[in-house]
Amino acid sequence: MSKQVKTVLVLVFGIFVGISVSLTSSVLADKSAKSSASGLPLNELRNFSDIFARIKSDYVEEVDDKTLLENAIRGMLTGLDPHSAYLSPDEYKELKIGTTGKFGGLGIQVGMEDGFVKVISPIDDTPAYRAGIKAGDLIIRLDDKSVKGMTLNDAVKIMRGEPGTDIKLTVIREGADKPLTITITRAIISVKSVKSRILEDGYGYVRISNFQSKTARDLVSEITKLKKENRDELKGLVLDLRNNPGGVLTAAADVADAFIDDGKLVYTKGRIPNS
Incomplete structure (x- = not known):
């Protein structure tokens, strides 16, 4: 496939983060239950248990166990780095919808930063793009609701909705005097x-x-179309990835495979051998 294009000029390659989501039914464990248990921070777990019980008994409103435990899991992951997160089944479903390339909403790629919704990139030719939303904007309110305390999934659900309806975004933009x-x-x-x-x-x-699930296939189709428009010959190709926020990791690897004949494309490295 790569021989179709002899010269590839990458306009802006930058750094993009591919998201690869997988569900696993196995749990890594130590070889013995004894060694596993000995590694648990028992004092910290007692503290967790005490706080859990105190919230259950004294918090101003009743909170169910599932909510408390799910929030604890989210806290463990979001405290690691900006790219680690827990996805509930509903959130995983939303992620799958977002990578198919068709959904109802505004047309922006978003993440969370310091409790606010951060615009990673507006999607070309969408309502958000035409309204002037820019990469790096921090969304602080959705209509009359502050995003502080919302999960990313909560914010996405509010931004999506019936076509033809309006939503008011209040954003902080670098260089602007006020929101x-x-x-x-x-x-x-x-x-x-x-x-x-x-x-x-x-x-x-x-x-x-x-990078959507069908991006690599669409890339091959577009290159084939370009060749036909140019008498079946291309001297070079500009591949523009500016403001590309990432997406499906396997799709990004397949795109690279279209231009690279051999060698390693993607690998992961962790502190656990062979991880």
Whole structure:
């Protein structure tokens, strides 16, 4: 496949983070229950148990066990680094919807930073893009609701909605004197992650806005189309990944495989051997 394109000029490659989500039914454990138990921080677990019981008995409102335990799991992961997170079954379903390329909403890739919703990138040709939302914007309010205390999934659910309805975003933007209020009309977001055009005779341009499950297949189709438009020959290709927030890791690897003949494309490295 890579021989179709002899020269690849990467306009901006940068660093992109691919998200690979997998569910596993196995649990890594030590060889013996005794050695596993001896490694548990018993004093800290007693503290956790005491706090759990105190919340159950004294908190101003009743909280069910599932909510408390799920929040504890989220806290363990979000405290590690900005890219570690726990996904409930509903959140995993939302993630799968987002990587198919079609959903109802505003058209922005978002994450969490310091308790606010951070815009990673507006998606090309969507309501958010046309309204002027920019990468790096911090969303602090959705309509009249502060995002402080919300999970990312809570915020995404609010931003998605019936096409034709409006939502008001209050954002903090670097360089702006005060928060900006931007009203956006929701629409069906059908995102084509790969677009292409001929730049000049013999040279093509391909933009990949994010990595969806079908991105690699669409890339091959676009390159084939470019070749047909250029008498079945391309001297070079500009691959534009600017503001690409990432997406499905296997899709990103498949895209790289389209241009690289051999060698290692992706690997993971952890503190556990062979992890």
